Structures are given as C-alpha cells and as structure tokens.
Amino acid sequence: MKARRHDELQQVLQSADFQQWWNALRAAHDRLAASQKAYEDVQEQHNLTGFRAENAQKRAVDHLYRAGEYEDRAATRLAESNSLDNQSFESVAAFETQRVTTSDAWSNHLAAEHRVESLRSQIAALEAEADSKPAARNELKRLQPELRRLETEAETARHDYEKQAVEKNRLWREVERLWEASLQISLSVSELRRKAVRIRKESEKLFREAEAHRQKAEELRKAVKTAEHDLNDAEIEIRRVLRSASERFDCLAEEEFLYFPVKDSQRMVYCVPLFSDSAHYNIEVRALNIYEVDRQRGVDFIEPVGREPDDSADTRIDDFFLKERKSAPAGAT
Amino acid sequence: MDKHQVLQSSRLFANLLPDELDMLADLCQVKTYASGDIVFEEGEVGNALYVIGSGEVDVIRDFKTSSPKIIATLKALDFFGEMSLIDKEYRSASVKARTDTEMIYLSNENLHSFAKVYKNGFTMVVINIARVLSQRLRETNAKLAQRM
Known part of the structure; x- marks a missing residue:
C-alpha cells in the first residue's frame, strides 16, 4: 500500500473515481438495508x-x-x-x-x-x-x-x-x-x-x-x-465494492473503515469511516472525514487530523500573563 | 443537547477560538444519566471531566458509608472531574445524578489529542481550571478564617 500525506488523501477522497465508488457503496448499503428489512419482515411473519x-x-x-x-x-x-x-x-x-x-x-x-x-x-x-x-x-x-x-x-x-x-x-x-x-x-x-x-x-x-x-x-x-438469498447477495455486493476500494485506491478496506498508511510514519495510519457515529468511539466520527489511529490500537483510539492552527496572531496567553489585574483587594495572595 | 452551545457557554472553555471549540465538539461525547444514576464513585481512577448540559448532580463524600455527605450540588454548565486531570489522583468524591441529566464527557486521552494540536487552546483550558480551583481555595480560606 502506498503511504500518503494528508493532502494527498484528501485529493483521493475528493476525486470523481472515489465519489463513484462511494455512490456504489451507498447503493450496496441501501440494498443491504432493504434486503435486511425484507428478510426480517418475512422472518417475523414466518415465526x-x-x-x-x-x-x-x-x-x-x-x-x-x-x-x-x-x-x-x-x-x-x-x-x-x-x-x-x-x-x-x-x-x-x-x-x-x-x-x-x-x-x-x-x-x-x-x-x-x-x-x-x-x-x-x-x-x-x-x-x-x-x-x-x-x-x-x-x-x-x-x-x-x-x-x-x-x-x-x-x-x-x-x-x-x-x-x-x-x-x-x-x-x-x-x-x-x-x-x-x-x-x-x-x-x-x-x-x-x-x-x-x-x-x-x-x-x-x-x-x-x-x-x-x-x-x-x-x-x-x-x-x-428467497429473502435470505437476497440478503446474502447484498452482503456479497458490499464485500465486492469494498474489495474494489483496495484495488482502486490502494488502501486496506474493512467493513466500516478505509485505512491508508501515513507517509513518513511507521506508527500512524489514516482511517476514513464509512459511516457516522457519535456514541461508540472515543470521538464523534463522521463519514469520509480523515482521522488518525495508532497501528497497534486501531480504532480503539481515534484522533482528528488536518487541523493546523495559526498561532501567529494568538495573543491569549500573552494577554493572560501581561495584562493588569482587574482588582486586587488588600491582603490578597 | 447542542455540544457547541454547552462548550461555548461553559467557564471551562472560556476564551477558546471557534476552531478549537469545533475540535473539542468532535472530541466530546454526550452522556445521559437518569435521576439516581451514579456518574462515578470516590476512589475510582479519574480519566475524564464532565460538563453538565442540563439537569443537576450531587457531589457526595463517604457515599458508601452510613453517613454520606453532599458537599455540592452542580447545575447546568458547571463542570466536575477536573481535579483528577490535574493531580492524577483517584476520584475524591462520588457524583450522582440528582435529576435526569445530560452532560458532555471529555476523556483525558481526547484532551491530550486536543493539546497536541491546539497548545494555546489547551493552556487556556488549564488556566480556566486553575481559575476555578483558585476561586474555590479562596472561598475555603475565607470560611476557615471566619471560623478561627
């Protein structure tokens, strides 16, 4: 797999090829959801x-x-x-x-x-x-x-x-x-x-x-x-689309995340969630945002990336230490 | 509950910039507790701080003894759990939801992620914590002086 910089990965995610793949994955997920619902409905009726x-x-x-x-x-x-x-x-x-x-x-x-x-x-x-x-x-x-x-x-x-x-x-x-x-x-x-x-x-x-x-x-x-058969087909289709991601974007595609090695790092890997979840990870993850994970810990601990603060005009710390006190009553420590 | 709204309004995150608040919103999780639920217990390892979005909690010492003492009741936008963040000690009191409560949960690890990106923002958070601890110490000193 090719290691990438953050901006290179952003380009991949914004490419027409990736959008096409993402649309195919969403269509496969929609089909899976519909098949799952149809299966559960008919199974419930059967039971x-x-x-x-x-x-x-x-x-x-x-x-x-x-x-x-x-x-x-x-x-x-x-x-x-x-x-x-x-x-x-x-x-x-x-x-x-x-x-x-x-x-x-x-x-x-x-x-x-x-x-x-x-x-x-x-x-x-x-x-x-x-x-x-x-x-x-x-x-x-x-x-x-x-x-x-x-x-x-x-x-x-x-x-x-x-x-x-x-x-x-x-x-x-x-x-x-x-x-x-x-x-x-x-x-x-x-x-x-x-x-x-x-x-x-x-x-x-x-x-x-x-x-x-x-x-x-x-x-x-x-x-x-029949519904079970349709469901299996839908799951196979999702696996096929995920496999195609590995081939098209040179990444590791699991069920819920795509992983891309980080350039110049032996330890960190970029991960791209294929869903949004606000409750089950250490942070709120959003579909197709780029995050960083340690190779050992994986998605047990996800960190946001791509934030580069411009501290040049930030005077808050200076203000805190250098500005005068509002008031100082006698005997205050 | 709107995480951004709570973060913007809390003293803990005063003077943070919009980008910093955005990242904190990503790093925070919303947790809900029913009235009577235990948030954490005295003696547990402290690994997160909490900001109350709505509802009230009691801070209780000696919670598991026959004579527990409520030492404070906290309400919306108050925060707690910050002491363990600073001194790395175990929880000094238990916290129990007095009403149905929604709060923001920020783990030490996620705060570390924030610190790695926004050093000035993290410093402001620490200053805000120090301010509150300082204010509490002054209040305690004043009470002690009255009693002496």
Whole structure:
C-alpha cells in the first residue's frame, strides 16, 4: 500500500473515481438495508404464523380434551340418572305397598271405631233398662269390660293407622325427591352432550385453522429462503465494492473503515469511516472525514487530523500573563 | 443537547477560538444519566471531566458509608472531574445524578489529542481550571478564617 500525506488523501477522497465508488457503496448499503428489512419482515411473519399454527393446534387439542371431558361427565350423569330412576321405581313400589298397608290400617281403625260405637249404643240402651230389668244389669256388667277392650283396640288401630300414614307420606316424599333429582340430572345430561358437541366442533375448526397456518408458514418459509438469498447477495455486493476500494485506491478496506498508511510514519495510519457515529468511539466520527489511529490500537483510539492552527496572531496567553489585574483587594495572595 | 452551545457557554472553555471549540465538539461525547444514576464513585481512577448540559448532580463524600455527605450540588454548565486531570489522583468524591441529566464527557486521552494540536487552546483550558480551583481555595480560606 502506498503511504500518503494528508493532502494527498484528501485529493483521493475528493476525486470523481472515489465519489463513484462511494455512490456504489451507498447503493450496496441501501440494498443491504432493504434486503435486511425484507428478510426480517418475512422472518417475523414466518415465526408469527408458525406460532399461530402451534397455538391453534394446542387450542384444538385442548378443546378436544374438553369435549371428551364433557362427554365423560354426560355419561357419568346419565348413569347417575338411571340409578336414580331405578331407586325411584323401588321407592314407588315401596310406597304402593305402604299405601295398601295404610289403607288396611285405616279400615281396621274404622272397624274398631264402629265396634266401639255399636257397643256404646248397646250399653246405653241396656242402661235405660237396667233399673227395671235385672237381665239388662247383668248384661251391662258383662259388656263394660268388653267396651274397654274394644276402646283399647280402637286406640291401638288409630295409632297404627297414623304410624302407617306417616310412613306412606315419607315414602311419597322420597319418590318425589328421586324424581326431582333424576329430572335435574337428565336435563344436565343433554346440556353436557350439546356442550361436548359444540366444543368438538370448535376443536375441528381450530384443527383446520392450524392446518391453514401451517400451509401459510410453509409458503413463508420459502419466502424467507428467497429473502435470505437476497440478503446474502447484498452482503456479497458490499464485500465486492469494498474489495474494489483496495484495488482502486490502494488502501486496506474493512467493513466500516478505509485505512491508508501515513507517509513518513511507521506508527500512524489514516482511517476514513464509512459511516457516522457519535456514541461508540472515543470521538464523534463522521463519514469520509480523515482521522488518525495508532497501528497497534486501531480504532480503539481515534484522533482528528488536518487541523493546523495559526498561532501567529494568538495573543491569549500573552494577554493572560501581561495584562493588569482587574482588582486586587488588600491582603490578597 | 447542542455540544457547541454547552462548550461555548461553559467557564471551562472560556476564551477558546471557534476552531478549537469545533475540535473539542468532535472530541466530546454526550452522556445521559437518569435521576439516581451514579456518574462515578470516590476512589475510582479519574480519566475524564464532565460538563453538565442540563439537569443537576450531587457531589457526595463517604457515599458508601452510613453517613454520606453532599458537599455540592452542580447545575447546568458547571463542570466536575477536573481535579483528577490535574493531580492524577483517584476520584475524591462520588457524583450522582440528582435529576435526569445530560452532560458532555471529555476523556483525558481526547484532551491530550486536543493539546497536541491546539497548545494555546489547551493552556487556556488549564488556566480556566486553575481559575476555578483558585476561586474555590479562596472561598475555603475565607470560611476557615471566619471560623478561627
């Protein structure tokens, strides 16, 4: 590489040849930026579509499981309902038996009451005759204990009837409870079945969505490949343009700087940034300005060049030392 | 933040010529700190000076102890970090952003680059630093005299 003076390098940078090269590099960078953006956009769409496909598939499977759960619950409830129906049949049979028993107890109770009333009437008639007829008195003596026995029997029959009636009512309430429970469960079975059907249909819809997303993702995968190819081409083009700089301007061309050896210096190298950056180097670098770097440190420490101060008319230092003080209070040091 | 504006307005760079200020603007970097951020800590190696563009910072001694002392609060166009530049000692205090703050950062190495090109300009910067240090010393002496 040819070592140059600062003014020689300025001439190179201002030449038409360099301007043409710079325009080619900027065009290549513009193409790279556009390719990069296109690649990132299509890659993002691909990732997003792939994620949507996975998400739809997962939701479809979840829905399928849920539909199965509802179907299982419906089957369990149906079994419960059948069991309750069987129980209710048994309870109805028990009720019918109890109803007959209660009816018999009622008849016994009425018959006992009737016998008591008949005997009371007979005793009342005998009491009317007892003063005049000794036989009536004897009969009364015989019937009085019989009346007490019949009254006891009637009381027992009444108690028995009441007990049987309570049991009959209890059995009827049990039948009604079982019917009500069975009805409620039967209704919930159909509801659960309908819900299972609905969720299964949603699951099928989600499986179709997942498949559509997968197809779209596959199309996008091909688009990603194309964009990746374009991006690689753009990067190759930039490398080609940078290589051409080495040949055309006899310099070292890296990705972000051109380097030119400094004439009469073994240590320093001129560097020309191909971009502007105010934050990531020790100084604010501007594209195509000339800076100087040490060969060992490289762009770790960049120094500005090309400033040649004219100190001939600079009187600031003289002024500072030679001009009188503005004021000097007593005792000042 | 306009670097040129801050450089032109700061006492640190008073009497510098436009070309010198241009080069300093290239050599300076803008740094931003959120309220509460530490700019540097007492005992660290000092390798740069700072000029506040906007916001305020606290200068704190014994920052990491149970009784830190705020010895100064600096505002826009004040500068700090210059003592380490002169005496090559470690930072004598910590500096913490009191508000969201923007400042100009000038490393010792970059100031050296400036000194190599603009010797008179660098001398003016040193004189400006000396002026401020001198002013602070006078103020300290006056306070000491009042107490004695």
